[in-house]
Amino acid sequence: MFRVGLTGGIGSGKSAAAGYFRELGIHVVDADWAARVVVQPGRPALEQIAQHFGANVLLESGELDRAQLRALVFDNSEERTWLEGLLHPLIREEIINSLEQSTSTYAILESPLLIESGQHELVDRICVVDLPESLQLERASARDVNHPEQIRKIMAAQLSRQERLAKADDVLDNTAGLVELRSQIEALHQKYLQLAKP
Structure with missing residues (x-):
């Protein structure tokens, strides 16, 4: 392909x-879509993020508060590196799966x-x-x-x-x-x- x-x-x-x-x-695979999928409620990444940054990165619905997380990591290279280390492999996997489904x-x-x-x-x-x-x-x-x-x-x-x-x-x-x-x-x-x- x-x-x-x-x-x-x-x-x-x-x-x-x-x-x-x-x-x-x-067929277009949107990396931003993949990034949202991997942090949905019930996914292991969301649990790890909440454990690492605290429950204040979650909305009342249990979903990730993206704005809050962005504020925490944007100017903090150490925290951003931790987050990227967790998410990039998962996002990559999601992208590969979606690309492979292309017809x-x-x-x-x-x-x-x-x-x-x-x-x-x-x-x-x-x-x-x-x-x-x-x-x-x-x-x-x-x-x-x-x-x-x-x-x-x-x-x-x-x-x-x-x-x-x-x-x-x-x-x-x-x-x-x-x-x-x-x-x-x-x-x-x-x-x-x-x-x-x-």
């Missing part, structure tokens, strides 16, 4: 790109931390959704109603634009917006169909 890793910084349009590939009938000509792994997390090892090519950082900040602020300072912190925790582009096999330029992005995806889809042929 030919696999493409789709990545990009916050506000780059990665989710929109993944949506267009889905419309073309391509489309090729599959896409959509992941904001494709390269940083080592998930790029699961794919044959890396496709980066790219745009200037000023535009990234503007679009992410408008979409998430996050403070620009918070978005800058998230951007700083991700690979730099240059590092991402250096790893890219294919680049989708999202500077001009979604109509232009869609036409680039249609062209790339044809290329991937050719590459996926046995």
Whole structure:
């Protein structure tokens, strides 16, 4: 099965790109979805997180309070390393299982931390959704109603634009917006169909 890793910084349009590939009938595995699945109530990871950080990381429903956990680990590299050590192997397993269930000509792994997390090892090519950082900040602020300072912190925790582009096999330029992005995806889809042929 030919696999493409789709990545990009916050506000780059990665989710929109993944949506267009889905419309073309391509199986897309969302790494963020896998990250949510592994911490669902009843899963061992959630219990370990609650034991490690305390019950205040759980909502009344018993689900993980993601915002609370993010606040605890964001500026604490030791705690973040502990959490990543627990979750990354589980997320990877979930992604592999979902990729293996694909019946489309090729599959896409959509992941904001494709390269940083080592998930790029699961794919044959890396496709980066790219745009200037000023535009990234503007679009992410408008979409998430996050403070620009918070978005800058998230951007700083991700690979730099240059590092991402250096790893890219294919680049989708999202500077001009979604109509232009869609036409680039249609062209790339044809290329991937050719590459996926046995």
